[in-house]
Amino acid sequence: MKPKTILVVDDEFYTAEILTFVLEGQGYRVLGAFNGRDALEKLKLTPVDLIILDVMMPIMNGAELARLLAGDKTLSLIPLLVASALSEVTVREMFDRFNGYLRKPFLMETVIAQVRALLGPDGSDTPQRPT
Numbered sequence: 484m485k486p487k488t489i490l491v492v493d494d495e496f497y498t499a500e501i502l503t504f505v506l507e508g509q510g511y512r513v514l515g516a517f518n519g520r521d522a523l524e525k526l527k528l529t530p531v532d533l534i535i536l537d538v539m540m541p542i543m544n545g546a547e548l549a550r551l552l553a554g555d556k557t558l559s560l561i562p563l564l565v566a567s568a569l570s571e572v573t574v575r576e577m578f579d580r581f582n583g584y585l586r587k588p589f590l591m592e593t594v595i596a597q598v599r600a601l602l603g604p605d606g607s608d609t610p611q612r613p614t
Contacts, residue, residue, distance in 0.1 A: 487602050488512040488529065492522040492548065493537040493566065498587075502535060505591045506598065519543025523551065531561060533602055535585075535594075538567040538574060546577040553579055562601045 493499045494517045503513045516522035518540045538545040552558040562582040565574050571584045583597045
């Protein structure tokens with residue numbers, strides 16, 4: 484079975500790299516984008532099972548991207564896990580819809596738990612590396 488694919492959209496290089504390392508270690512396939520526009524280009528080329536979405540980014544922020552996704556019949560079905568230093572109340576005011584919230588800075592155990600809650604296990608036969 485092929486691994487589930489996660490798109491990490493975050494303009495902070497270090498955050499994106501750590502998320503990629505940890506999630507790939509759990510058997511997921513991870514793609515990266517550094518802003519909303521970059522994410523839209525990636526979504527045109529590759530179907531994904533989950534988007535981990537930062538809020539504050541240049542060019543196109545997370546809330547703008549979420550609105551565009553909501554307007555697309557297929558893309559609106561992808562679960563959104565919003566990651567932000569903003570409070571959950573503020574995020575709820577900015578986003579019409581999201582499926583999970585990660586307060587930055589976050590613990591990797593929390594990320595893995597949220598991802599598994601939204602996707603289930605990685606879905607592949609790939610052995611999992613410890614994190």
